[in-house]
Amino acid sequence: MTALVWGADLLRPSVRRDRVRTARVQSGPLEASLTASGTVVPAIEHVISSPIDARVLAVLRRVGDHLKAGDPIVRLDTSDSELDAEKLRQNIALKGNEQARTRLTLESQLIELDGQIKSKDLELQALTAALASNQALAKEGLVSKEALRESELKAAQADVDLGRLKQSRVNAEATNRTQLEGLSLEMRSLHAEDAQQRRLLELTTTQSDRNGVLTFVQDEEGALVRRGDVVARVADLTAFRVEATTSDVNASRISVGQPVSVRLDDLVTAGHVSVVEPQMQNGALKFLVSLDQPDATWLRSNLRVDVQVITDRKARVLRVARGPFAQGGGAQQVFVLRSNRAYRTPVRLGVSNFDWFEVVEGLAEGDEIIASDMRDYESAPELRVK
Structure with missing residues (x-):
């Protein structure tokens, strides 16, 4: 140059x-x-976390693998979670039995009160008829004032007793409804826990929710992962x-x-x-x-x-x-x-x-x-x- x-x-x-x-x-x-x-x-890089405390049973994919939505990545040990799920199912069964027993007990109380009310109503009708008869006889001087007064008191007492029984039935019905609603709420809570536990068990075979490439995976089989720990990352390319x-x-x-x-x-x-x-x-x-x-x-x-x-x-x-x-x-x-x-x-x-x-x-x-x-x-x- x-x-x-x-x-x-x-x-x-x-x-x-x-x-x-x-x-x-x-x-x-x-x-x-x-x-x-x-x-x-x-x-976008999707982070997949462990849904439970568990150990890594199997690593199904490696870093760099191309994934489709739904492809499994890591399988986690579910034995403890399955035990918890079984306990939940047992609690649901026990709560269902308790709910049925409570309903039968409360229905029996209402039936008994209904019987007492019907009996007291018949008694009141009889006393009311007797009072009417005594009042007619008293006008003709055929019944003493003491007998008429006694008839009036018996009819009034029967009417009070009937009112008390009817109020007891209203109170019992309200109490029964509250108890049953409480049991239903507990049952719904247990069912929600059971659904959540089932969902977590389904997630223990971690899956990709999109098409992409695996950029990280917890690849040490037997390693303990805590709930919320990152087990994989999937990048959208x-x-x-x-x-x-x-x-x-x-x-x-x-x-x-x-x-x-x-x-x-x-x-x-x-x-x-x-x-x-x-x-x-x-x-x-x-x-x-x-x-x-x-x-x-x-x-x-x-x-x-x-x-x-x-x-x-x-x-x-x-x-x-x-x-x-x-x-x-x-x-x-x-x-x-x-x-x-x-x-x-x-x-x-x-x-x-x-x-x-x-x-x-x-x-x-x-x-x-x-x-x-x-x-x-x-x-x-x-x-x-x-």
Whole structure:
């Protein structure tokens, strides 16, 4: 690529035009951004927890297996839970017997009270008839006042007794209804516990509730898992998001809602910052990106991607395409092409993104620069271009 020529007592290096990359300064919009590294992850990952305290009997699937909804993953030991379920069934049977006995007892009480009421009602009718007869005889002077008074008292007492029996029946009926409702409530509670226990037993062969890929499984057979412990995770691979990290020096420049560009070579999709984790880890800030096209065909789980967080938008600036000639903004030395010469020129670059550097000073619109890595010529003020 390089040749040496003599001229004006100066040893001048040269480069071949077809061996270097060039870029032209132009005017246009520029979105300033900061760079982060990202990893594509499933947007949804279903966590399957143990429904009971149990031991792992069998691991039916391995990490990486593709699952369909309903596929079993892990089988858990159910012996203790089955014992609890059997106790519940026995309690339901006992409570049912208690409920039946109570109903029969209460029905017997009501039948007995009904009999007493009927008997007392007949007695009252007889006493009332006797009273009416004595009252008629008393008008003719055939019955003494004492006998009439005694008839009145007996009829009044029978009427009071009948009223008391009827009220006792009302009270007994209300008490019976309360007792039966209480027993029914206990029975419903036991049935609900039994249904829950049956559901838990059905879940002990943990199943995937969706199509996806198994990303984690408790694969140690015989291991004890507590109720609520994670035994498997199933990722839905039809939609993705990006987990990104950047230097903690950028923490103040990243916030929820900022637009983001995610790129893999020439493949690009847009998104926005959805979560910024509050704590730094090892000098890095982690944030999550929701994608506008989470089901883009080129997205793959664990795929490494470049992430650009848009921090500013400028409607019109001088800009030049990114290239190895500069690693960042600030003061730079670039070679500007003039005919068959390239002149070393100090410039200052501003903000940048995937594609462009902002030119702050040192270059004009239309200037053409060498965009290749020119560190081998950093001491040369001028180059011949062949």
